[in-house]
Amino acid sequence: MFKARQTMDAPMTASAGRSGADSCGADISAQRQPDDDGGDRLEPSELRQPDPDGSSRQPDPGVSGDPVAGEREHPEPPTIPGSGAVEGDVLPWPREALNPPGTPTRLQLTGQRPQPSVAAPDPGSGLAKPTAAATPTTDASPDAVLVRRTLAEIAPVADRVTSYFYALLFIGHPELRPLFPVAMDTQRDRLLKALLTAADHMDNPAVLTEYLQQLGRGHRKYGTRAEHYPAVGEALLGALARYATLSWNTETEAAWVRIYSRISQIMIDAAAENEVQAPAWWHAEVVSHDLRTPDIAIVTVRPDQPYPFVAGQYTSLETPWWPRVWRQYSFAGAPRPDGLLSFHVKAVPAGWVSGALVRHARPGDTLRLGPPAGSMIVDHSTDNGLLCLGGGTGIAPIKALVEDVAQHGTRRPVEVFYGARSDFDLYDIDTMLRLQNTHPWLSVRPVVDDRAHFPHAVRAFGPWDEYDGYLSGPPGMIRSGVDALRGIGIPQDRIRHDSFEDLVMAGR
Numbered sequence: 001m002f003k004a005r006q007t008m009d010a011p012m013t014a015s016a017g018r019s020g021a022d023s024c025g026a027d028i029s030a031q032r033q034p035d036d037d038g039g040d041r042l043e044p045s046e047l048r049q050p051d052p053d054g055s056s057r058q059p060d061p062g063v064s065g066d067p068v069a070g071e072r073e074h075p076e077p078p079t080i081p082g083s084g085a086v087e088g089d090v091l092p093w094p095r096e097a098l099n100p101p102g103t104p105t106r107l108q109l110t111g112q113r114p115q116p117s118v119a120a121p122d123p124g125s126g127l128a129k130p131t132a133a134a135t136p137t138t139d140a141s142p143d144a145v146l147v148r149r150t151l152a153e154i155a156p157v158a159d160r161v162t163s164y165f166y167a168l169l170f171i172g173h174p175e176l177r178p179l180f181p182v183a184m185d186t187q188r189d190r191l192l193k194a195l196l197t198a199a200d201h202m203d204n205p206a207v208l209t210e211y212l213q214q215l216g217r218g219h220r221k222y223g224t225r226a227e228h229y230p231a232v233g234e235a236l237l238g239a240l241a242r243y244a245t246l247s248w249n250t251e252t253e254a255a256w257v258r259i260y261s262r263i264s265q266i267m268i269d270a271a272a273e274n275e276v277q278a279p280a281w282w283h284a285e286v287v288s289h290d291l292r293t294p295d296i297a298i299v300t301v302r303p304d305q306p307y308p309f310v311a312g313q314y315t316s317l318e319t320p321w322w323p324r325v326w327r328q329y330s331f332a333g334a335p336r337p338d339g340l341l342s343f344h345v346k347a348v349p350a351g352w353v354s355g356a357l358v359r360h361a362r363p364g365d366t367l368r369l370g371p372p373a374g375s376m377i378v379d380h381s382t383d384n385g386l387l388c389l390g391g392g393t394g395i396a397p398i399k400a401l402v403e404d405v406a407q408h409g410t411r412r413p414v415e416v417f418y419g420a421r422s423d424f425d426l427y428d429i430d431t432m433l434r435l436q437n438t439h440p441w442l443s444v445r446p447v448v449d450d451r452a453h454f455p456h457a458v459r460a461f462g463p464w465d466e467y468d469g470y471l472s473g474p475p476g477m478i479r480s481g482v483d484a485l486r487g488i489g490i491p492q493d494r495i496r497h498d499s500f501e502d503l504v505m506a507g508r
């Protein structure tokens with residue numbers, strides 16, 4: 001172990017030094033919100049809410065405990081959005097389709113209807129589980145075989161590994177504790193999960209590198225500096241050695257040191273490169289708050305400096321009420337000339353950030369935004385149509401994709417299926433139908449379905465062989481949507497959606 005620890009200092013390279021010198025770690029305390037004094041030592045129940053505008057507004061009364069893992073808010077990669085159309089564009093589906101565009105399709109599912117697909121494990125739960133490729137195969141590298149053996153061994157005790165990892169980290173390096181949220185209960189495994197997920201995919205360098213670069217850039221907003229990485233590596237190896245007793249030996253430890261050195265170096269380099277191009281975070285003032293249902297708000301903000309992004313991407317967002325608790329939201333529109341950004345936020349049960357954004361944010365409040373991320377963007381190198389499935393607030397990036405196609409002025413058919421559990425939940429249908437009226441190449445089909453069969457509605461339409469798929473919504477809908485789109489003939493490599501883990505696993 002000692003040897004391993006020494007070896008893990010390797011990532012401290014020239015670029016690492018650059019990164020550390022003036023990184024946001026120093027700035028973050030300057031940016032800390034008024035309520036943040038000593039906050040990281042408080043338990044959630046002790047939290048006092050700030051009152052940034054002097055009013056008595058308080059965060060979500062429904063918040064009794066911890067942030068919920070499912071709060072995207074956006075499935076976070078463990079811690080990855082003028083028309084030239086001519087009227088009369090021919091849309092490649094039969095006109096005898098069930099309902100005309102714009103008419104809600106009600107799925108009266110019977111025995112004859114498509115059955116729900118078998119859901120894959122929830123990527124949001126537990127540590128990185130060894131994937132199909134975790135089974136040693138002849139083409140897996142020797143290090144990958146060793147690393148996956150460890151992952152398989154610790155999977156059943158994931159919670160304990162996580163607790164031990166953070167205990168080691170914070171006891172050995174208390175100076176790192178303030179970089180993490182006050183309440184770690186559901187956030188705590190994001191870092192570890194990211195590392196283990198990366199390790200599990202070490203034989204897929206293209207995907208791994210892109211993922212880690214994004215992770216490295218994204219960590220700048222937390223105040224992460226290059227010199228923090230060895231401490232994390234020590235805690236990682238300490239936790240693995242403690243719980244993978246059967247597979248842990250010198251050889252395995254050396255393999256983990258090599259992979260962690262690679263992981264951390266890619267993250268450090270990406271952060272250093274990004275530092276000269278972009279701020280670690282942006283401040284953004286809420287300029288409008290449109291409560292569409294009691295639980296869903298469209299929040300529009302004005303960043304304090306230009307915010308470059310591409311339609312289909314998402315960002316991380318921190319409210320003044322819950323410092324260092326970040327959640328991800330997709331941009332609900334393509335970049336616009338006035339620079340404003342909109343987000344669709346649904347207050348989920350016990351959702352700290354979502355509750356605060358829906359129930360307490362008001363014009364004049366200031367949020368923080370992390371860098372843009374995500375690769376669910378329009379492929380402009382093809383003329384293929386876009387088959388888009390947006391479930392619930394997952395319609396937000398789909399709207400951005402539609403605006404993007406419109407801005408490019410191409411005549412590509414775009415077919416949007418907008419799924420919701422009830423008519424009431426189709427909170428943005430008017431906007432989507434307005435877009436449909438403006439753009440002849442666009443069709444919007446609301447699908448009201450509360451039995452999780454929504455993605456299979458596409459089967460009744462088509463043909464879809466000249467379409468690319470874009471999926472956005474709850475993780476289960478994405479998984480079921482991938483199955484449905486593959487079932488109607490769209491190859492995997494033409495199906496786009498967020499979530500690194502889903503992408504990697506589906507790509508094997």
Ligand SMILES: NC(=O)C1=CN([C@@H]2O[C@H](COP(=O)(O)OP(=O)(O)OC[C@H]3O[C@@H](n4cnc5c(N)ncnc54)[C@H](O)[C@@H]3O)[C@@H](O)[C@H]2O)C=CC1
Nearest residue numbers: 072073074330391392393394419420452454473474476477
């Ligand atoms: N707000 C944002 O910017 C974005 C949000 N998301 C995600 O979208 C989700 C939206 O949640 P809600 O609005 O509550 O959606 P919801 O739970 O009400 O579901 C929306 C639609 O998806 C269907 N569905 C749900 N689970 C399914 C499953 N397992 N298989 C097949 N179909 C399923 C439902 O039947 C419904 O038609 C959240 O998970 C959020 O993280 C995704 C992208 C962007």
